[in-house]
Amino acid sequence: MTKRSIKIAIAYDFDGTLAPGNMQEHSFIPKLGIDKSAFWEEANKIAIDNDADEILTYMQLMLKKANEKNIPISQKAFMDHGKEIQFFDGVDTFFDRINDFAKSLGIDVDHYIISSGVRDIIKGTPIAKYFKNVFASGYIFDVNGVAVWPALAINYTTKTQYLFRINKGINNSYDNKLINKFVEYEKRPVPFTNMIYLGDGETDVPAMKMIKYQGGTAIAVYNPAQRKKKNKPSPKHICEKLIEDKRVDFIAPADYTISSKLYLLLQTLLKKIVEEENLKLFK
Numbered sequence: 001m002t003k004r005s006i007k008i009a010i011a012y013d014f015d016g017t018l019a020p021g022n023m024q025e026h027s028f029i030p031k032l033g034i035d036k037s038a039f040w041e042e043a044n045k046i047a048i049d050n051d052a053d054e055i056l057t058y059m060q061l062m063l064k065k066a067n068e069k070n071i072p073i074s075q076k077a078f079m080d081h082g083k084e085i086q087f088f089d090g091v092d093t094f095f096d097r098i099n100d101f102a103k104s105l106g107i108d109v110d111h112y113i114i115s116s117g118v119r120d121i122i123k124g125t126p127i128a129k130y131f132k133n134v135f136a137s138g139y140i141f142d143v144n145g146v147a148v149w150p151a152l153a154i155n156y157t158t159k160t161q162y163l164f165r166i167n168k169g170i171n172n173s174y175d176n177k178l179i180n181k182f183v184e185y186e187k188r189p190v191p192f193t194n195m196i197y198l199g200d201g202e203t204d205v206p207a208m209k210m211i212k213y214q215g216g217t218a219i220a221v222y223n224p225a226q227r228k229k230k231n232k233p234s235p236k237h238i239c240e241k242l243i244e245d246k247r248v249d250f251i252a253p254a255d256y257t258i259s260s261k262l263y264l265l266l267q268t269l270l271k272k273i274v275e276e277e278n279l280k281l282f283k
Contacts, residue, residue, distance in 0.1 A: 005108045006277050008194040008270070009166050010098075011207075013159075014115040014122055014136070016200035016235070017254065019087045020223055023117045024062065027084040032065050039065070055116050055137055055153040062118075063147060073139075073147040075120050082124025088223070090256030090263070095130040097258060101267055105274050110190075114162045114197075114207065116154050133171050135162040156203040160210045163197070166190055192216045194273055196266070200254070201238045208248050217269055218247070221254040221262060 015022045025036045043058040050057070066073045095111065102109040110132040113122055119136035122128060137154050139147035152173055154162070161179060165171075169189035170178055185191065192214035199208055200221050208218035220242045222235035233241075239251040252262040 005106055006194065006274060007108050007110075007190050008102070008196070008273055009110050009112060009190045010196045010198070010266075011112040011114050011163065011166065012197075013199040013204050013207075014113055014117050016223065017198055017204075017221055018091050018127070019085050020226075020254075023081075023085060023121050024058075026086060027081045028062070028121070032069055032071070034065060053153055053155060055155045056150055059118075059137060059139070059150045059153065074145045075139075075141050075147070076145060078118055078120035078139075078147075079124030082121040082128070083126070085121070085125050087127070088254040088256060090258070090260060091127065093258075094256040094263070095127060097263070098266060098270075099130075102270055105270055107270055107274065109270075110166075112162070112166055114154070114159050116156070116159075116203070119152075135165070135173060157206050159204070159207040163192075163195065163207060163211055163214075166195065167192055193276070196269060201235065201242070205242070205247055208242070212247070212249060217249050219262070219265065220248040220251045222251065224253040224255070 012018055019026070022036075024039075029036045029039055039061065040058070043061045044054060046052065046057040046061065047054040063073060099109060111130050113131050113134045113136055115122065115134075115136040117136050119134045119138040122134050122136055128134065135154065137150070138152045140149045140151040142148050164179060165173075167188050167190055168178060168183055192211065193216060195211055195216035196219065197204070197207055197211045197216065198219045198221055200223075204220070208220065212218045220239040222239045224236065226235050228234040228237065239248070242248045243251050250265055252265055253260070255262055257263065
């Protein structure tokens with residue numbers, strides 16, 4: 001039997017999964033001098049009043065609020081906001097550690113972001129270099145690099161198509177031919193069984209359910225520091241309900257340090273994938 005490199009993919013939501021809260025709240029909203037709760041309430045009201053997608057309305061409202069303050073939103077400005085993102089414990093060293101561990105097992109691992117957040121903010125973070133692709137909502141920029149119109153809006157249901165793009169080796173958001181074309185399962189670059197999805201809650205349910213149904217692994221993570229609020233359960237309780245309803249395989253605190261439950265779980269899952277791939281060699 002000839003040993004071969006095993007291809008796997010780990011896909012991550014961003015907000016609440018790798019970093020606490022919404023990325024716009026780390027620096028974009030504070031620098032505009034507006035209340036974050038008021039911003040989201042206004043964005044949601046626009047969506048309700050116009051029967052619109054909530055992602056598109058928040059993206060449009062970001063432009064509107066910046067223009068009111070006479071602050072043009074450039075691609076560079078978005079990336080500068082990304083530099084100020086604060087991550088959960090261990091995220092800064094996690095990717096090097098998990099890549100080294102995977103390599104020791106003969107695994108070739110690619111990391112992806114699938115997020116409703118702003119892709120250029122994510123691309124400005126110090127961890128952006130670890131991702132093969134950042135599938136996230138984004139803007140069209142004019143010749144001066146200023147945002148003028150939403151180019152892509154990824155909501156909780158459209159996240160699922162990006163798992164298929166990874167599965168079929170489509171490294172962009174615009175190819176609608178191959179994504180709808182049937183490709184024999186054994187010819188797909190990354191089998192669903194070799195895919196892991198990390199999300200933080202209800203907005204990731206369709207993606208987590210789909211990856212679980214296809215034989216991959218869904219993990220729901222939660223911020224252990226965030227407690228129950230009035231009329232809103234704690235993130236931990238939300239994740240416990242997800243596993244109770246069989247929408248995910250595992251739950252864990254959003255702690256990426258070397259001795260954390262999440263890191264040990266991911267190590268175990270990588271070893272499991274290797275053993276399952278090795279068993280195929282006996283067939």
